Each structure stands twice: as structure tokens, then as C-alpha cells.
Amino acid sequence: MERTNKMNVNLNIQAVEGDLFYFYSNWQANQKNKIHKATCSFCCYGTGRNLQNAPNRGENGVWIGPFSTLALCRNYVEERLNIPNPPECTVCL
Numbered sequence: 001m002e003r004t005n006k007m008n009v010n011l012n013i014q015a016v017e018g019d020l021f022y023f024y025s026n027w028q029a030n031q032k033n034k035i036h037k038a039t040c041s042f043c044c045y046g047t048g049r050n051l052q053n054a055p056n057r058g059e060n061g062v063w064i065g066p067f068s069t070l071a072l073c074r075n076y077v078e079e080r081l082n083i084p085n086p087p088e089c090t091v092c093l
Helices: 051-056 070-080
Strands: 021-026 034-037 061-067
Touching: 021 070, 034 070, 061 070
Parallel strands: none
Antiparallel strands: 021 034, 021 061
16 A cells, blocks of 8 residues: 655555554654654654655654554563653554
8 A cells, every 4th residue: 555644755555454653762852752653643654744854864863663563562662772661642542
């Protein structure tokens, strides 16, 4: 399935049943580290909100994922990134 985000960028996402999840890791603003649904307006399938800043992508943080379940995402963040009880987005989760 091809999807486009609000900037009409082809994301070429494969169709899966259920939701996909991403974790945003921002080393400049620790309070922004959160788990999001792929469809969240903050996440946009791991592209984020500021596509106009694409040349600076990764300067402050990165989207990690997609994960097929919330539990898998949470486990990855806890075990691999050593972030206990990762916060979830209050908009989409």
C-alpha cells in the first residue's frame, strides 16, 4: 500500500494488519521521547512534522521503527535504549 503524508511524500509503507508504532528519541529535549502510533500527526509514519527541515533530519532526534505492536516497541525501548517505562503520546495513545 502506498501512502502519502501531508507533504505528499510517498512513504511506500507495506500494508499490515493493525497499527504500527514508532519511538521518537530526541537527545536535545528528553521530554519529547515518546511512543507514537504511525498515524499520529506528530509521527507521520516516522517522518515527523517538519519535512521542510529534511536537510537537518537527525540533528535533534530520530524516529525508531516501525514496530508491529505496542508491546514490541515498548520492549525495544526498554531493553535496547535503556529507557524504563517509556512514555506514550497523549494525542494518539
